[in-house]
Amino acid sequence: MPSIYDLQDGSSPTAVPLAKFPSVPHGLASTYYEGYFQELVRAAASIDLAAMDRAANVLLEAHMAGATVFSCGNGGSAAIANHMQCDHLKGVRTETDLRPKVLSLSSNVELLTAVANDLGYEEIFAYQLQSQSRPGDVLVAISSSGRSPNIVNAVRWATNHGLRTIALTGFSGGDAKISAEVAVHVDCTNYGVIEDLHQSVMHALAQYVRQSRMSADVIPLTTF
Numbered sequence: 001m002p003s004i005y006d007l008q009d010g011s012s013p014t015a016v017p018l019a020k021f022p023s024v025p026h027g028l029a030s031t032y033y034e035g036y037f038q039e040l041v042r043a044a045a046s047i048d049l050a051a052m053d054r055a056a057n058v059l060l061e062a063h064m065a066g067a068t069v070f071s072c073g074n075g076g077s078a079a080i081a082n083h084m085q086c087d088h089l090k091g092v093r094t095e096t097d098l099r100p101k102v103l104s105l106s107s108n109v110e111l112l113t114a115v116a117n118d119l120g121y122e123e124i125f126a127y128q129l130q131s132q133s134r135p136g137d138v139l140v141a142i143s144s145s146g147r148s149p150n151i152v153n154a155v156r157w158a159t160n161h162g163l164r165t166i167a168l169t170g171f172s173g174g175d176a177k178i179s180a181e182v183a184v185h186v187d188c189t190n191y192g193v194i195e196d197l198h199q200s201v202m203h204a205l206a207q208y209v210r211q212s213r214m215s216a217d218v219i220p221l222t223t224f
Contacts, residue, residue, distance in 0.1 A: 019039075019042075020189050020190075021035060021036065021039040021189075021190050021193070022035060022190075036190075036192070036193065039188065039190060039193050040193050040196060040197070042188075043186050043187060043188035043190075043193050043194070043197055044186075044197055044200070046185075046186060046187035046188070047184060047185065047186060047197070047201070048184070048185065051182055051183060051184045051185070052184060052201070052204070052205070054181075054182045055166045055182045055184055055201075055205055056205050056208050056209060056212075058138055058164050058166055058181070058182060059088075059138065059140075059166075059205060059209055060209050060212060062136075062137070062138045062164070063088075063092065063098045063099075063100045063101075063209065064098070065136065066099075066101065067101070067136045067137045067138060068101040068102070068103060068132070068133065068134075068137045068138070069088060069100065069101065069102045069103075069137070069138045069139075069140060070102075070103050070104075070105055070128075070129065070132070070133060070137065070138065070139045070140070070163075071084045071085060071102070071103075071104045071105065071106070071139075071140045071141075071142065072104065072105040072106050072125040072139070072140075072141055072142065072150075072151065072154055073106055073141070073142035073143060073151070074106070074143070074148055074150065074151070076144075076191070076195045077106075077142040077143055077144060077168075077195065077198065078104075078106035078142075080142050080168075080195065080198050080199050080202055081104045081105070081106045081107075081140070081142055082104045082106060082107050083199070083202065084102065084104065084140065084202050084206070085102045085103065085104040085107070087202065087203065087206040088100045088102040088206050088209075089101075089102045091206055091207070091210060092206055092209050092210045094210070095210075095214055095218060095222055096210055096213035096214055097213055098209075098210075098213055103132070105124075105125045105128045105129070105154070106125075111128070112124050115127045115128075121149075121150060122149035122150045122153055123150065123153065124150050125141075125150050125151065125153065125154035126150070126153045126154045126157040126158075129154060129157055129158060129161075129163070130157070133158070133161070133163055134162075135161065135162025135163065136162065136163070136164075137158075137163045137164075138163060138164045138165070138166065139154060139155065139158040139163050139164070139165045139166070140165075140166045140167075140168070141154055141155050141165065141166070141167045141168070141176055141180065142167075142168045142198055142202075143167070143168070143169055143174070143176050144169070144170040144171060144191050144194045144195060144198075145169075145170065145171050145172075145174055146167065146169035146170070146171065146172070146173045146174025146175065146176035146177045147171075147174035147175065147176070148176075151167075151176050152174070152175045152176055152179065155167060155175075155176050155179045155180050156175075156179050159179060159180075159181070164181050164182075165179070165180040165181045165182070166180060166181065166182045166183075166184065167179070167180035167182070167183045167184070168183075168184050168185075168186075168198045168201060168202075169183060169184070169185050169186070170185070170186040170187075170188050170189075170191075170194030170197075170198075171188070171189055171194070173185050184201055186198065207224050210224070211224070
């Protein structure tokens with residue numbers, strides 16, 4: 001289904017825009033929450049489940065091979081990128097034979113500001129990959145719009161240098177969705193809803209990978 005941004009990107013002016021939330025004022029927080037939750041459910045159903053399988057396979061194969069998984073994002077997406085490092089390095093390792101190597105490119109404020117100041121904000125993630133990554137590693141790029149220049153640059157650099165790439169996107173998906181090997185896309189125009197679902201996708205992928213390396217008798221006895 002097209003996003004409202006597709007019309008700005010040159011698609012047919014007769015395309016039906018994606019439903020927008022909120023589209024009217026809400027007098028009560030309770031009714032806003034009801035509408036927000038309904039949009040969350042609708043947007044969750046828009047995620048391609050085959051893309052989830054592909055993303056999980058990329059992550060599991062990387063962990064099994066001892067490759068490094070890098071994550072990155074701006075703003076709220078940076079928080080998800082940082083959280084991903086915790087959930088894979090600590091969570092996935094617990095009760096499994098995996099020893100994940102995971103690094104968030106959004107976590108070092110000294111490095112981020114040095115690169116942004118000297119080279120430009122659009123280089124803050126690709127620059128780190130140039131020094132720290134190798135072919136066979138994985139980049140998970142998280143961007144609600146999919147248009148952030150630093151995200152797009154990182155995905156393109158990673159693709160061109162032998163890394164596998166996963167993009168978590170929303171709105172129209174932007175160039176990040178087009179450039180990534182696997183795109184887990186949320187068809188939505190509300191940043192909060194998109195970020196909520198990106199966080200859920202991150203959790204689901206980490207927990208899936210973890211349980212895939214656990215014995216059947218241990219899973220029901222384990223807290224996820």
